[in-house]
Amino acid sequence: MIFEKFESFVGVNFFTLIFAWANLLILYLVLRKILFRPIKGMIDSRQKEIDDMYESAEKDKSAAEAMRKDYEERLENAAEESEQMLRDAQRRALLKEEEILKEAAEQARRTKERAEEQIALEKRQAMNDIKDEVSAIAIQIAEAVVARDVAAEEHAELIDGFIAEMGDKND
Amino acid sequence: MNISINGPGVYFTIPILGGIRITQTAVALLAVTLLLILLAFLVTRKIEKRPSGLQVIVEKLVSMLYNLVESTMGKHNLHFAPYIGALFLSSLFGSLIGLTKIFTSTTGDLSVTMAWALVTTAMVWYSNIKNFGFKAWLKGFTEPIAVMTPMNIVSEIANPISMAFRHFGNVAGGSVLMSVIYAALAALSSVIFGWIPGIIGQIPFFQVGIPAILSIYFDLFSGFVQAFVFCLLTMIYVGAANPPAEELPVKKKKAKRKKNS
Numbered sequence: 001m002i003f004e005k006f007e008s009f010v011g012v013n014f015f016t017l018i019f020a021w022a023n024l025l026i027l028y029l030v031l032r033k034i035l036f037r038p039i040k041g042m043i044d045s046r047q048k049e050i051d052d053m054y055e056s057a058e059k060d061k062s063a064a065e066a067m068r069k070d071y072e073e074r075l076e077n078a079a080e081e082s083e084q085m086l087r088d089a090q091r092r093a094l095l096k097e098e099e100i101l102k103e104a105a106e107q108a109r110r111t112k113e114r115a116e117e118q119i120a121l122e123k124r125q126a127m128n129d130i131k132d133e134v135s136a137i138a139i140q141i142a143e144a145v146v147a148r149d150v151a152a153e154e155h156a157e158l159i160d161g162f163i164a165e166m167g168d169k170n171d
Numbered sequence: 172m173n174i175s176i177n178g179p180g181v182y183f184t185i186p187i188l189g190g191i192r193i194t195q196t197a198v199a200l201l202a203v204t205l206l207l208i209l210l211a212f213l214v215t216r217k218i219e220k221r222p223s224g225l226q227v228i229v230e231k232l233v234s235m236l237y238n239l240v241e242s243t244m245g246k247h248n249l250h251f252a253p254y255i256g257a258l259f260l261s262s263l264f265g266s267l268i269g270l271t272k273i274f275t276s277t278t279g280d281l282s283v284t285m286a287w288a289l290v291t292t293a294m295v296w297y298s299n300i301k302n303f304g305f306k307a308w309l310k311g312f313t314e315p316i317a318v319m320t321p322m323n324i325v326s327e328i329a330n331p332i333s334m335a336f337r338h339f340g341n342v343a344g345g346s347v348l349m350s351v352i353y354a355a356l357a358a359l360s361s362v363i364f365g366w367i368p369g370i371i372g373q374i375p376f377f378q379v380g381i382p383a384i385l386s387i388y389f390d391l392f393s394g395f396v397q398a399f400v401f402c403l404l405t406m407i408y409v410g411a412a413n414p415p416a417e418e419l420p421v422k423k424k425k426a427k428r429k430k431n432s
Contacts (some may be wrong), residue, residue, distance in 0.1 A: 020283040
């Protein structure tokens with residue numbers, strides 16, 4: 001055997017004890033520096049990153065939800081608005097139609113009136129013309145009857161009276 | 172058949188301070204330390220945000236350690252986790268390195284387990300004095316009644332001794348039992364196969380296989396359990412000495428300082 005001697009089986013070697021302390025201290029310091037802290041830091045930072053990601057995703061989701069609600073509301077409003085607009089337009093068109101019809105009727109009435117007036121005027125004129133003609137004819141007839149010149153001026157009154165009588169009968 | 176149960180062998184003695192004996196344990200301790208540092212260096216060589224392969228396992232183990240420390244000692248004592256981890260790895264690898272037969276188990280030497288147990292006790296005493304004050308710590312020995320004082324002192328001293336002997340006894344006992352079993356199996360082999368002439372009769376056939384199964388218990392399982400128990404006791408004792416901030420007594424010094432300011 002290469003050993004000088006053996007320690008007692010159950011016993012404490014003071015130098016081994018110091019050596020154990022030194023080894024444990026070195027292991028603690030080294031493992032803390034190169035193993036525990038870096039790994040734990042990595043786990044924690046990853047955890048934080050994931051938490052942040054979830055949080056931001058949640059935020060985005062709620063923002064999208066709000067936007068969707070807003071759009072839906074707007075869409076609903078738009079449908080209502082367009083319906084309203086249609087109704088307005090219809091109402092206005094009806095009004096316009098009525099107005100146009102009324103105006104047309106008015107115009108027609110006025111045209112008719114004017115036409116009637118014209119007719120009346122022309123009738124009177126024609127009547128006058130006829131009277132004149134008739135009086136001239138009457139004078140001619142009278143001349144022929146009496147075979148003498150009838151002084152138109154002298155008998156005008158007489159003739160006119162006759163014609164008026166005749167015209168009245170004609171009416 | 173000869174079984175010699177010895178303590179760790181002494182390689183050589185450095186002739187200072189009354190002779191520093193460099194034992195098998197001291198060499199094994201150094202081997203464990205170097206091995207663990209090398210392993211730690213290898214597994215953390217490239218750690219990435221997106222873990223793969225080995226890093227996943229290492230991260231799982233580290234987070235298990237932190238979870239254990241948090242559940243046993245509380246969130247405020249999480250800074251003890253690296254020490255507990257170093258202690259656990261020292262203990263586990265110290266027990267398992269005996270399997271190599273090149274080194275002996277470091278935990279099979281009372282010096283080592285005693286050193287660790289004393290660290291635990293020192294941490295407990297230091298924490299108690301720091302958190303509750305020296306007087307309160309001394310007063311704690313007379314509770315719940317003054318008659319209990321000797322008992323309390325004995326239990327305080329017995330704590331590190333029981334921790335050290337539990338760990339040492341399990342590992343050393345296991346290794347003793349294993350050498351006894353090896354010797355017994357060799358004897359059994361020579362009884363049964365000894366009549367065969369030549370070298371074949373000398374081969375201890377029964378030493379194949381049977382010790383492996385027992386070794387799983389005495390070395391692997393026991394080494395793991397003892398490392399865990401030792402760390403758990405350390406966590407419980409140190410955790411009890413470091414209660415959460417709201418359970419600490421208001422310190423007079425701080426109160427004074429507050430008054431002055």
